[in-house]
Amino acid sequence: MEALYKKANILYIPALALFALFVAYPFVDGIRIAFTNWNGFSRRFSYVGLRNFVRLFKDENVRASFWNTLLYGFGSTFFQQVLGLSLALFLDKKFPGRGITRTVVYLPVLISAVIMGYMWYYLLQYDGALNDIVALAGGEKRLWLSSAASAKSFILGVNTLQYCGISMVIYMAGLQNIAPMYYEAARIEGAGEWQVFRRVTVPLLYPAFVTSITINLIGGLKLFDIIKALTGGGPGYTTNSLATLIHSSYFASQMAGFAAANGLALFVLILAITLSLQAIFRKIEVQS
Amino acid sequence: MPRGVAAIVICAIQLVPLYITLTVALKPQTDLSSYWALPVRAAWSNFARAVESGGLIRAFANTAAITAASTALVVLLAAMAAYPLARSGSRLNKTVSSFVLSIMMVPALSLLVPLYVLLVRMRAVSTYWGITLVHVAFNLPLAIFLFTNFIKTIPRELDEAAVIDGSSIYGIYYRIILPLLKPVTVTVIILTSVAVWNDFQYSLYFLQRPSMRVVTLSISSFFATSGSDPHVAAAGAILAILPVTLLYVFLQRYFVKGMVDSALK
Numbered sequence: 001m002e003a004l005y006k007k008a009n010i011l012y013i014p015a016l017a018l019f020a021l022f023v024a025y026p027f028v029d030g031i032r033i034a035f036t037n038w039n040g041f042s043r044r045f046s047y048v049g050l051r052n053f054v055r056l057f058k059d060e061n062v063r064a065s066f067w068n069t070l071l072y073g074f075g076s077t078f079f080q081q082v083l084g085l086s087l088a089l090f091l092d093k094k095f096p097g098r099g100i101t102r103t104v105v106y107l108p109v110l111i112s113a114v115i116m117g118y119m120w121y122y123l124l125q126y127d128g129a130l131n132d133i134v135a136l137a138g139g140e141k142r143l144w145l146s147s148a149a150s151a152k153s154f155i156l157g158v159n160t161l162q163y164c165g166i167s168m169v170i171y172m173a174g175l176q177n178i179a180p181m182y183y184e185a186a187r188i189e190g191a192g193e194w195q196v197f198r199r200v201t202v203p204l205l206y207p208a209f210v211t212s213i214t215i216n217l218i219g220g221l222k223l224f225d226i227i228k229a230l231t232g233g234g235p236g237y238t239t240n241s242l243a244t245l246i247h248s249s250y251f252a253s254q255m256a257g258f259a260a261a262n263g264l265a266l267f268v269l270i271l272a273i274t275l276s277l278q279a280i281f282r283k284i285e286v287q288s
Numbered sequence: 289m290p291r292g293v294a295a296i297v298i299c300a301i302q303l304v305p306l307y308i309t310l311t312v313a314l315k316p317q318t319d320l321s322s323y324w325a326l327p328v329r330a331a332w333s334n335f336a337r338a339v340e341s342g343g344l345i346r347a348f349a350n351t352a353a354i355t356a357a358s359t360a361l362v363v364l365l366a367a368m369a370a371y372p373l374a375r376s377g378s379r380l381n382k383t384v385s386s387f388v389l390s391i392m393m394v395p396a397l398s399l400l401v402p403l404y405v406l407l408v409r410m411r412a413v414s415t416y417w418g419i420t421l422v423h424v425a426f427n428l429p430l431a432i433f434l435f436t437n438f439i440k441t442i443p444r445e446l447d448e449a450a451v452i453d454g455s456s457i458y459g460i461y462y463r464i465i466l467p468l469l470k471p472v473t474v475t476v477i478i479l480t481s482v483a484v485w486n487d488f489q490y491s492l493y494f495l496q497r498p499s500m501r502v503v504t505l506s507i508s509s510f511f512a513t514s515g516s517d518p519h520v521a522a523a524g525a526i527l528a529i530l531p532v533t534l535l536y537v538f539l540q541r542y543f544v545k546g547m548v549d550s551a552l553k
Contacts, residue, residue, distance in 0.1 A: 001448060004457045005376035011461070012369035012384060015428055022425035023391050026402035033401055040401070090294065097295045103540055104299040110536050110543065111529050112486035112504050118511045118525055119305040122312055122323055122518070129308045129323040161302065166547065173548045211551045222395045225488045229511070243397045247492075250401055260401040267398035274393055 033260040040256035052261035061237040062262065065245040069269070072156060072241055073221035079160040080216045081209070084167025089201075091168070092175050102172070106165035113162065117229025120158050124230070148238035151231050155239060159226050163219060167212040174208030175201070210281050217277065221270050242266045313522035331519070338510075338524035346499065347506040354416060354502065355484045358423040362431050362480045365424065367469055370435030371461050375444070385436070392429040396422075400493060407494055414497040422494060423484050431476045434550060438472035439465060475546040482543075485532060503528045 034052055038045035056062050087105060091098050108116060123129045124144045131141040145151045182204065186196045224243040227233060233240040233248060240248070242262060250259035308323050315321070316331040339345060373385050396403070403422070404413075412418025442465065450460045488504040495502060501509070507528050510521035536543050 001444075001451065002376060002378070004451065005372060006378070008372040008375065008457050008461065009381070011372050015365045015369040015388075015432065016384065018365070018421065018425045018428065019387070019391060022403065022406070022422060023394060023399070026399045026406055027394070029405065030399055030402035033405070087298070090291070090298075093291075095291045095295075097292055101295040101299055102544075103537070104302050106540075106544060106547075107533065107536060108302060109547070110482055110486075110532050112488060114488040114504050115507055115525050115528055116305065118507065118521070119309040121511065122308045122522065123305060129304075132322045132324060166551075169544050169547055170551050215551060218393070218395075222397060224397065228488070229508070243395070246397055246400055250404070251493075256401050256405075263398035263400055266395060270395055270398075271393060 030260045030263055033257055034264055036257040038256045039254040040250060040259075041254070045257070048257070052258045055258060056261055056265055061240065061245060062242075062265075064238060065240040065242050066265075066269075068152065068239060069221055069223075069241045069243070069266075071152065072159065072223045073217055073273070075156045076159045076163070076220040076223075077213055077216040079156070080164045080167045081213060083160065083164040084212060085171050085205075087164065087168040088171030088175055091172060102168070105168055108162040109165045111162070113159075113225035114229045116162050117158065117226040120154070121230060124154060145231050146235055148235060151235070151239045155223070155227055155230055158230065159220065159223060162226075163216065166215060170208050170212040170215075171205065174205045178204045206285070214274070214277065218270065218274065221266075221273065242269070309522045309525055312519055313526045315519055317517055317519055334517075334519045334523035335527060337517070337520045338527060341516075341520065342506040342510060342524050343498070343501065344503070344506055344524065344527060347501050347503045350416075350495075350500060351485060351502040351504075354420055354423065355481050357416070357420045358427065358484045359477055359481045361420065361424045362427050363473055363476055366428055366431035366435050366476060367466065367473070369428075369432050370439055371465060373432070374436045374439035375447070388429045388432050391426075392433070396426050396490065404493055412494075414495055414500045416500075419490060419494045422490055423487065426490075427480045427483055430550060431480060434472055434476055435469065438469065442468055472549075474542055475549050478539075478543055478546040479550055482532060 035047050035049065036045045037048045037051070087101075091102055121128070126141060126143055128144075130144065135141055142150075144154060178201065182200050183196060186200050191199065221241075222243055223241050224247070227239060227241055227244045228247075231239045233244045237245070242265065246259050246262045246266065249255045249262060311326055312323055313334055314327040314330045314332075316327075316334070319327060319331075369388075373381055373388075407413045407418050407422070410418065412421070446464050447460050450464055451457075455463070486504065487502070488508065491502045491505050492508075495505065507521070507524050510516050510524050
């Protein structure tokens, strides 16, 4: 049988050819470009050694984008778990309106993030819906997206709300997989509500935590669309993530070499975070 | 707080941006009332103007064509690739599997510059086939992963019985395995087509000619152009999200199942 299956290996060749052309080759070529001062269109360029990489560590905009990337990644992951798990627990029991609530919370996941960003813009602009409420409450209207701190909070918030549905459905599925006998056993032992949650629900939800955190984290670290729609990286360069910075250094500032180096940095960052996360998860698994 | 009330509050929060965009879309530019207020009389003309000034018919056609082609290719290539990967545990195939898995972790953005250079060299910028192949390449790993896991649950005895009956390996694949793949195919179709339909990033890079614009690019051009009518832009945004929203409302079981399947396997 094994010999027969070997014949079937031909079936993955088209897929591998596509990966070779669109992933592996660009990856290697990207390393080459990162060592040049190429502007993205000219025929002339020269190899500049590590200059682009040195600049990564010195450039203020890169540093700001780096911290923002971590903020968007870890920040939305944290809030998405809190919201997603609370919603899943809330919707775990049957009640009228449960199905609709699940439908509505998950709906934004399917809407294009860039359009979601623009829809929020009607709330956040100066003459927008949020300021109408502020004015009604007697407060002063504000430019919500004109200070870095406030703009970043809204980017984080919009991303969290849009994708908390993912964690919610993962946790709902996880909760349904917990056999009722575990709860019954815990109650017979005299465990209170909180203890049941802490000692039964949380440990048995472990696989759901792993998947939900991984998906949300990778999504958050790659954040692009919502930033483009809400702030375009501004004011100044203050709300950029590495993703939006790569885009603007290539297409707006014509620094292809620098953008390629930046791309490598993003790749290494995401790889390092995902691998350490997996290591941490494995350690927890061994301990428990 | 009773559950019902809490549920209403949760739904309201998630629906606010949709509601506001809808009221804006339905008001004429002369209506200066708060965005919260419903329009006195619906200005449907905003929708017609959005379609016209945004070239939305062309954009919808482009998006539909690219989505259909990408999804079909992803399903085809992934269903093929998954069979040997699920059945044979040779060292070569294990390496291939982990290579495919590792591609899932590569953010396409980190390849923006070299990928763009490649597409320029292939004369594939602003072409249907260029963007389609890029979508296929980056959506394929998850699809292969899902198909592989699914095929692993199909008993090998089926393959063996067919071999005894004199079937070739391709015959087994075509007549026995393929017909069993329906459920996972639905999942892959949903995940891929939603991802491609909603894509902004790749389209922004690789579709630069206005006639090639997809829906997300058309909508973003409304918002990026200063002085464009916000009411028309809102109407465009509503039209843009309508197809996926309607499909979701009618087929939500499959949408949620697809997400959960892809996450928990």
